[in-house]
Amino acid sequence: MSFEKLGIIKPILSAIKELGYEKPTTIQTRSIPLVLAKSDVFATAQTGTGKTAAFGLPMLQRLRNVTPEARVVRGLIISPTRELSIQIYEDLQNYAKHMSLNIAVFVGGKDLETQQKILKEGVDIIIATPGRVMEHVEKSLDLSHVEIFVLDEADRMLDMGFMKEIRKIHPLLPKRHQTLLFSATYSDKVRKLSKLILTKPEFIETSKKNSTVDTINQVAYLVDTDKKAPLLAYIIGSRNFRQVLVFTRTKASADELVLELKKDGLKCGIIHGDKTQANRLKTLNEFKEGKIKVLVATDIASRGLDIEELPFVINYELPSIPEDYVHRVGRTGRAGRDGVAISLIDIYEKFDIRAVEKLIGMKIPQEVVKGFEPDPTIRRKDQDEQKLKSEHKKPEPKRTKKVQPKLEKPKKEAVKKKAPTSKKRKTTKRD
Ligand code: AMP
Numbered sequence: 001m002s003f004e005k006l007g008i009i010k011p012i013l014s015a016i017k018e019l020g021y022e023k024p025t026t027i028q029t030r031s032i033p034l035v036l037a038k039s040d041v042f043a044t045a046q047t048g049t050g051k052t053a054a055f056g057l058p059m060l061q062r063l064r065n066v067t068p069e070a071r072v073v074r075g076l077i078i079s080p081t082r083e084l085s086i087q088i089y090e091d092l093q094n095y096a097k098h099m100s101l102n103i104a105v106f107v108g109g110k111d112l113e114t115q116q117k118i119l120k121e122g123v124d125i126i127i128a129t130p131g132r133v134m135e136h137v138e139k140s141l142d143l144s145h146v147e148i149f150v151l152d153e154a155d156r157m158l159d160m161g162f163m164k165e166i167r168k169i170h171p172l173l174p175k176r177h178q179t180l181l182f183s184a185t186y187s188d189k190v191r192k193l194s195k196l197i198l199t200k201p202e203f204i205e206t207s208k209k210n211s212t213v214d215t216i217n218q219v220a221y222l223v224d225t226d227k228k229a230p231l232l233a234y235i236i237g238s239r240n241f242r243q244v245l246v247f248t249r250t251k252a253s254a255d256e257l258v259l260e261l262k263k264d265g266l267k268c269g270i271i272h273g274d275k276t277q278a279n280r281l282k283t284l285n286e287f288k289e290g291k292i293k294v295l296v297a298t299d300i301a302s303r304g305l306d307i308e309e310l311p312f313v314i315n316y317e318l319p320s321i322p323e324d325y326v327h328r329v330g331r332t333g334r335a336g337r338d339g340v341a342i343s344l345i346d347i348y349e350k351f352d353i354r355a356v357e358k359l360i361g362m363k364i365p366q367e368v369v370k371g372f373e374p375d376p377t378i379r380r381k382d383q384d385e386q387k388l389k390s391e392h393k394k395p396e397p398k399r400t401k402k403v404q405p406k407l408e409k410p411k412k413e414a415v416k417k418k419a420p421t422s423k424k425r426k427t428t429k430r431d
Pocket residue numbers: 020021022023024025028046047048049050051052053306308334335
């Protein structure tokens with residue numbers, strides 16, 4: 001298949017050619033004709049599959065005719081985070097560089113008045129976070145001419161509690177408009193939302209539910225909690241990783257980790273919810289330019305980061321929500337390129353890794369790095385404790401103690417008691 005065959009017009013064809021896109025990805029092949037035919041679309045697509053162009057290219061094409069003296073907002077894209085919104089904006093600007101569309105990105109952290117001025121000058125397409133859209137609506141934004149409404153990473157928007165805003169935005173759109181809903185996962189919440197906002201949608205499912213991209217090599221290294229930072233520094237140093245994205249569960253552990261890595265002489269940056277937008281963008285650019293080797297990020301702050309050919313992602317801590325594992329490792333192996341995703345797991349994460357494996361439908365090989373072998377006494381002590389606790393509640397048949405965690409069904413009591421580092425484990429909703 002080619003972009004020409006999909007009916008993409010010349011100005012867009014030249015722009016994507018300049019970006020080096022040779023042929024459409026699967027999601028693009030399936031979505032472009034449907035969007036051009038004005039259908040509502042419900043697509044489950046992981047990040048890295050080329051989903052932005054899957055809705056962006058046909059959207060630009062549909063809205064290509066502009067009346068410069070009477071511009072109205074005809075396209076609205078909402079996304080969960082500032083970073084993702086900016087990323088979509090940059091992609092759309094690139095795709096529309098030979099067109100005369102005015103595209104604007106409105107996110108929090110930027111001056112509302114400046115954004116209003118931009119609106120007054122005439123905008124065809126807005127990309128924004130739901131909260132910011134509502135702020136503009138309360139001022140003067142008119143959504144009654146919107147022809148195409150896109151919800152990107154809808155699952156994440158719902159996880160972040162944006163349903164309220166979406167419910168408010170939807171009735172402000174004209175009765176006849178096209179809605180495109182993109183979500184990495186197919187949760188009940190997303191299904192409910194789709195019922196509310198889509199009319200006779202076409203469904204696109206490009207890969208197995210919650211599966212990770214095929215081109216990513218995944219491995220988990222078993223290690224004791226206090227050896228994680230040294231192991232991480234060792235992996236980065238000994239394998240000469242030049243650009244690596246490291247995920248932590250919380251802002252606090254991200255801060256602690258950066259201090260540790262700096263002691264090892266590694267140039268690190270950090271992106272999390274406490275950093276200002278300007279600071280996050282500066283860090284991201286330094287990372288993209290290779291000025292910093294290691295970027296430490298929390299889950300929500302990292303949404304939408306698009307770094308060309310990112311080869312390595314390391315989970316310093318597994319996410320508290322298994323679906324986030326899919327989002328995290330989706331930062332590598334993008335658009336068919338090879339990537340490596342390494343997870344450092346301690347004894348308290350052995351149940352978390354099983355939850356991830358259950359979700360992605362495959363086992364992640366577990367290995368030990370020489371010199372960083374887990375202390376068997378710590379494991380035994382933990383297992384003894386778990387055993388004692390469960391025996392106390394319900395007598396169990398005799399079990400043999402295992403040094404390495406085996407993939408067996410976790411006992412409920414053990415799951416509840418697994419996290420002793422409560423300070424580190426807490427995650428704020430809008431981190
Ligand atoms: P996305 O899933 O939209 O975040 O896209 C992931 C990456 O793939 C981005 O760097 C895009 O620029 C790139 N990309 C999207 N479509 C194509 C394509 N057809 N050929 C090559 N790269 C692409």
